[in-house]
Amino acid sequence: VAPLEVSFSSVGSSDPDGTIQHFSWAFGDGSSSTEANPLHSYATPGSYTATLSVTDDQGATVSASVGISVSDLPDTEAPEIPTGLSAIPSGSDTIELSWQAASDNVGVIGYRVFRDGVEIASSATTSYRDSGLTPSTRYSYQISAYDAAGNQSEPGVAVAATTGAQPTLTSLSLTPASAQLNIGLRQQFNVSGFDQYGNTIVVNPTWSVNGGGVIDSTGLFTASQAGGPFTVLAEQDGVRATASLTVIRQSNLIDSGFDSDSAGFSYLDDPFRGSGAPAYADGSYLGAGGYSGGALQITLGGIDGDDIFGMSGGWQHDFQLNALSEVSLSFRYQLSQTPFYERNEYSQLLLSIDGVLVGVSPNDFIDQVSGNGNGGAEETTGWRQVELNLGSLAAGSHRLIIGAYNNQKTAANETTVVLIDDLLLRSSSSLPVNLPPSAVASADPQTGVVPLVVNFSSAGSTDPDGTIQHFSWAFGDGSSSTEANPLHSYTTPGDYTATLSVTDNQRATASASVGISVSDLPDTEAPEIPTGLSAIPSGSDT
Structure with a gap:
């Protein structure tokens, strides 16, 4: 075993016709010696080959080897005891x-x-x-x-x-937090339950809704009556979660592919950008040539070689709303310029509601093409489709105008043509202008002994179309707070439900709850020693 000390010997080495003049040992571990019979120590375990080389008086050499095996001492030392557990x-x-x-x-x-x-x-x-x-x-x-x-x-x-206490339900969460659907359609609401450790827990809540339709035991809502926002409630063991929904009634105000006529649209000159060149604008109904079948057409320019600045034409249609409604519009179009416009001469597809232009953000126009400098190819968008949210419109009469504008022409062969097809104008009644906020309530810690100081948080509460203006916490013990993230101390043992209510800038509200469990300190105090003892004889035996 290491360290191993070995005596090496060259005894028996000879030269038949002379004498050996030189001895050389290579011990196999990087060490060597020129002694005839050296002593060498191996410090490291392993298998080694020691080689002897001898040289005679005429320079001839010969070698011989011997194997050496060095083993280690057995490991009998135990590791240190682990610390810091x-x-x-x-x-x-x-x-x-x-x-x-x-x-x-x-x-x-x-x-x-x-x-x-x-x-x-x-x-x-x-x-x-x-x-x-x-x-x-x-x-x-x-x-x-x-x-x-x-x-x-x-x-x-x-x-x-x-280990912690048995998991109990402390909070519920509903998805989606808000929904909007048409009468006759369905919306599935899903619920997730969480225990006091933040882990998911299987739940089977009771479902209810305060209007707009019915909801079954699985959270599937069926819409039957327009209105809202309504509140969907899931509740189990005193823990509640809510979601907001609105039911709308959609109706088509205008729905035409222009396959037989202009569908009540009428043409007018110069409806856009203050133009005043009616002779250079024209509108016509086409029985063919649209995306599919007929189309409405607007033509600007052409006629002569005069320089004309500002030309527009459009098709108008009045419609009536019986109540405040969200209005949307979709249609197909093709906007084209002949090849002879200059680069500073452009044509636009325009749309207005009650005289106000509605464009594709950030512009006030739907689409635009510009000239390519004479003699190039025709500039065209090809057939495209656009869908626009026209916003909330009040009850009453409104006017839609759709058409084209050309900033200038300088030649008789400069002509702009717009085609309109497959137009659908739709209203959604009972659509709330304001979408409700979403409330998220959390607490740390949720369990402990009296007095239990709890940090409450409204982080994650949002409003999709505004800001949350007011926070209100009811801690379940008769106390409350209007701070967003209050600190509250529970001094009496019991199970509490803390509820956060948030109100947005248009006074819509939402709420969320979180459970708090407060246990009592163990009673370790003995009663006081009784005092005032008196002993009075009463008869012979009492």
């Missing part, structure tokens, strides 16, 4: 263990985990997750280290931890 409960059935690495004269290859004195697992790292435990139960842990030779340290200092 921590045991942290995670939920009701898991404890997370971690500790500092132990050292060893050769090297630690693993650790053994002991629970309540019994080995339960081994780990190649300095951590272990002990799961499947019993809720509200105290466990004691120790860790020992072992090496490749099987040496094992004594278990370290015991550390105890207690």
Whole structure:
């Protein structure tokens, strides 16, 4: 075993016709000697080949070798005892263990985990997750280290931890948080439940809605009556979550493919950008040549070689709304210029509602083409389709104008043509101008003993079309707060439901709740010693 000291000998080496003049030993570990019979020590375990080379008086050489095997001393030293053990409960059935690495004269290859004195697992790292435990139960842990030779340290200092209480439902969440649908359609609402540790928990809440239709036991809502916003409520064990929905009634105000006539549209000159050149604008109904069948046509320019600035023409249609409504418009179009326009000469597709231009953001026009400098190809958009939200329009009469504008022409062969087809103007009544906010309530901690100080948070509460202006917390113990993220102390044991209500800048509201469980401190105080004792005889035996 190492270190191994070896005596090497060249006895028996000879030269038949002279004498040996030189000896050379290579010991196989990088060392050498020129002695005839050297002494050499091997410090490292391993297999070595030592080679002797001899040279005679005429320079001839010959070699011979011998094998050397050096083994190590057996490892009998145990690793150090692991230190720094921590045991942290995670939920009701898991404890997370971690500790500092132990050292060893050769090297630690693993650790053994002991629970309540019994080995339960081994780990190649300095951590272990002990799961499947019993809720509200105290466990004691120790860790020992072992090496490749099987040496094992004594278990370290015991550390105890207690698993959390049995999971209980503390909050619910609904998706979607808000919805809008037409009469006769359905909307599935989904619910997620969370326990006091933030983990999901299986729930089967009671569903209800305060109007607009009916909702079944699975959260499927069927719309039957326009109006809203209505509130969808899911509730279980005193924990509630809400969502908002609006039911709308859609109707088609104008729906035409212009296959037989102009569908009530009438043509007019100069409706856009203050133009005043009616002789250079014209409109006509085409029985063919549209995207499919007929179309409305607007033609600008042409006629003569005069320089004309500002030409427009359009088709108008009046429509009536019986109530405040959200109005949308879709149609197909093709905008074209002949090849002779200059680069500074452009043509636009325009649309107005009650005299106000409606464009594709950020512009006040739907589409535009410009000249390419004489003699190029025709400039055209080809057939395209556009869908526009015209916003909320009040009850009463309104006017839609759709057409074209050309800023200038300088030649008789400069002509702009617009074709309109497949136009659908639709209204949605009972559509709220304001979309409700969404409330998100959370608390830390959610369980503890009196007095329990809880940090409440409204983080995640949003308003899709405005801002949240007001926060209101009801802590379930008769106290309240208007702070967004209040701090509240519970001084009496019990189970509480804290409810957050948020109000947006148009006074729409939403709410969310979170459960708080407060337990009492154990009674460790003895009663006072009784005083004022008196003893008075009463008869012979009392």
